Amino acid sequence: MNLDDQDLLEEETEDFVDVSDQGYNTPARFFHWGMAILIFGLLAAGLYMVSMAPGPEKFQLYGLHKSFGLLVLWLVGIRFVWRHVSGVPEPLSTHQGWEKILARGAHIFLYVAMAGLPLSGWLMSSAGEYPVSFFGLPMPALMAKNEFWFGAMKETHEILGFVLIGVIALHGAGAFKHHFLDRDSTLDRMLPNAKRWAIPVLGVMAVIFLVYGALILGEEEGEDSLSETTQITETSDYPTKELAPHEWQIIPAQSRLTITASMSGTPFEGEFKDFDGTIFFNPQDMSLSRVSIVINIASLGTGSQERDQNIGNTEWFDVENFPSAIFESVEFAQGEGNKYVAIGNLTIKGVTLPMTLPFTLEMTQNKKGNAIAKMSGTASINRLDYGVGQGQWENTETIADAVTIGVSVTAVGAP
Ligand code: HEM
Ligand code: HEM
Numbered sequence: 001m002n003l004d005d006q007d008l009l010e011e012e013t014e015d016f017v018d019v020s021d022q023g024y025n026t027p028a029r030f031f032h033w034g035m036a037i038l039i040f041g042l043l044a045a046g047l048y049m050v051s052m053a054p055g056p057e058k059f060q061l062y063g064l065h066k067s068f069g070l071l072v073l074w075l076v077g078i079r080f081v082w083r084h085v086s087g088v089p090e091p092l093s094t095h096q097g098w099e100k101i102l103a104r105g106a107h108i109f110l111y112v113a114m115a116g117l118p119l120s121g122w123l124m125s126s127a128g129e130y131p132v133s134f135f136g137l138p139m140p141a142l143m144a145k146n147e148f149w150f151g152a153m154k155e156t157h158e159i160l161g162f163v164l165i166g167v168i169a170l171h172g173a174g175a176f177k178h179h180f181l182d183r184d185s186t187l188d189r190m191l192p193n194a195k196r197w198a199i200p201v202l203g204v205m206a207v208i209f210l211v212y213g214a215l216i217l218g219e220e221e222g223e224d225s226l227s228e229t230t231q232i233t234e235t236s237d238y239p240t241k242e243l244a245p246h247e248w249q250i251i252p253a254q255s256r257l258t259i260t261a262s263m264s265g266t267p268f269e270g271e272f273k274d275f276d277g278t279i280f281f282n283p284q285d286m287s288l289s290r291v292s293i294v295i296n297i298a299s300l301g302t303g304s305q306e307r308d309q310n311i312g313n314t315e316w317f318d319v320e321n322f323p324s325a326i327f328e329s330v331e332f333a334q335g336e337g338n339k340y341v342a343i344g345n346l347t348i349k350g351v352t353l354p355m356t357l358p359f360t361l362e363m364t365q366n367k368k369g370n371a372i373a374k375m376s377g378t379a380s381i382n383r384l385d386y387g388v389g390q391g392q393w394e395n396t397e398t399i400a401d402a403v404t405i406g407v408s409v410t411a412v413g414a415p
Contacts, residue, residue, distance in 0.1 A: 022189070023089055023185070023189020024088065024190050028079075028082065028083065029191070031075065031078075035079070035114065038068055038072055038075075039072065039168075041068065042065060042068055042117075043165060045061060045064065046161060049061040049065060054268055054269075055269065056302075057303075059268070059304040060303070063133070063304075065121075066125065066132050066134075067133065069118045070122070070132075072118055073115065073118035076111065076114040077115075091103065091104075092184055092186060094184050095178075095184075099174070102170075106171045107171075109163075109164075109167050110167060110171065113160055117160050117161060120153045120156040122139070122142055123142050123149065123153040124149075124150060124153035124154045124156075126141035126143045127144075127145060127147075127148075127149040127153060128145070128154075129141070129145045147397075174186075234366075235251060235412060236366045236367040238366070238370065239412050239414075243414045244280075246281060246282040246289070246413070246414075247280055247413070248279040248280070248281055248411035248412065249412050250277060250279065250409055251410045251411060252276070254374075255275075255408060256407075257275050257293075257405070257406070258271045258272075258406040259272075259300075259403050259404065259405055259406070260403070261383070261399060261400060261403045262399070262400045263399050263400075268302055270301060271301055272297075272300050275293060275299075276293070276294060278292050279291045279411055281373070283334070283361070283363075286331070286332040289329070290329050291327070291342060291344070292326065292329070295324060296323065297312075297317045297319050297322070297324060315391050316388060316393070317348075317349060317388060318349055325347060325349075326346070326347045327347075328344050328345050329342050329343065329344035330344045330345065331343050338360050339358065339359075340358070340359055340375075341356060341358045342358075342359065342377075343355075343356050343357075348386040349387050351385070353381075353386070355379055357377050357405075358378075358379075359376060359407070362374045362375075366412065368415065370412050370413060371413040373410070373412075373413060374408070376409075377406075377407055377408075378405060378406050379405050380405070383401050384396075384401045
């Protein structure tokens, strides 16, 4: 230790009983606090994400949880090696026998948890056939699909997580007891030397916040421009073309075409951003009504990058050969009030099958006096009937075969 360091240490710890050693070395302190922050974040994110309603945000958080969890796994490996290469300081001589045993037991468990949590998480995802990636880099599955191990690893992950919270509380309480009650140097020998660390740590934190802030702002701007495009498409801007009698023009920004499917029992939604079609509809005379909708398959987004990358595969939609799905009506029927039924054919991946779409219709007017029709309805199909999801995906345990199609279309008609 050089003289300056000695001065600093004595200055900072003059109230404490033991100033005889330098405590943990700098890498050990970095590992300790860096990983402590990561683990607090993972525990909070883990508990929060399981309670979230299914949706894109939930899947994103799962992805981040897995990436940061794996980071802990790599770091604990390096930390463990470093601990053995560089050694750790002896417990302070002022510590009681029981304190040493308790602290050592806690440290051993903390290491077990730092390795066991990510490993059980990775095994759980592998056994459940869920993808695992490390910040975008796909990780191999550690085992083949196996219901038993999926359940066992999920349970292990959860129990380890809850025990870890208890042990961290005990471990932290011990550190604070030594600091505030015994007033010894236990905590100081793990704490960063504030004066030496302040500038680099603040610098790194500032860079992280700036990058993070820029990313969030970038994302929000992306969303803004999206909502701008939806705002400029007021119903009064339509129709943008000459309409034939009983012809309707779809207003894309106010129309949605979704699918709801389920992955290992958890529903997820996908949306086709790009679809268009021709609509002739006369509520007074159904025989004059016909609809043809063309859906661009590649525009399907399900909120999960990993899932979306596979949509075009031959196993799924084979987008290269079958870029569009098409719904063509054959006839319409009117039910009670504003309820209708469209009977037609749906073609996906070259397979054409009959489909019935019950829907409701609401009629209003835009400022220019054009009729505005809002229709919404849902229909259920079986994806396997269309050959969507072949090979390993024919097994419906991971992705169910029942798919609900949700249609809500706003269209403008002649004045
Ligand atoms: C130190 C690292 C980790 C910590 C502290 C941690 C902690 C947690 C916690 C507290 C939960 C909530 C448990 C519950 O209430 O069900 C959770 C859930 C989960 N974790 Fe981790 N985790 C870590 C690493 C990982 C890794 C590396 C993966 C996968 C590669 C992973 C995958 C999951 C999954 C899929 C869930 C949700 C389980 C469910 O749906 O019930 N975790 N994690
Ligand atoms: C409330 C926050 C925390 C405080 C105040 C704290 C404090 C300390 C202190 C003072 C030591 C040195 C103990 C000694 O010399 O006997 C220590 C060691 C240790 N802490 Fe923490 N800690 C905290 C959070 C964590 C977390 C979240 C983890 C990991 C899950 C962790 C893992 C460890 C390990 C494994 C050691 C042993 C040192 C080693 O061998 O690398 N700590 N901690």
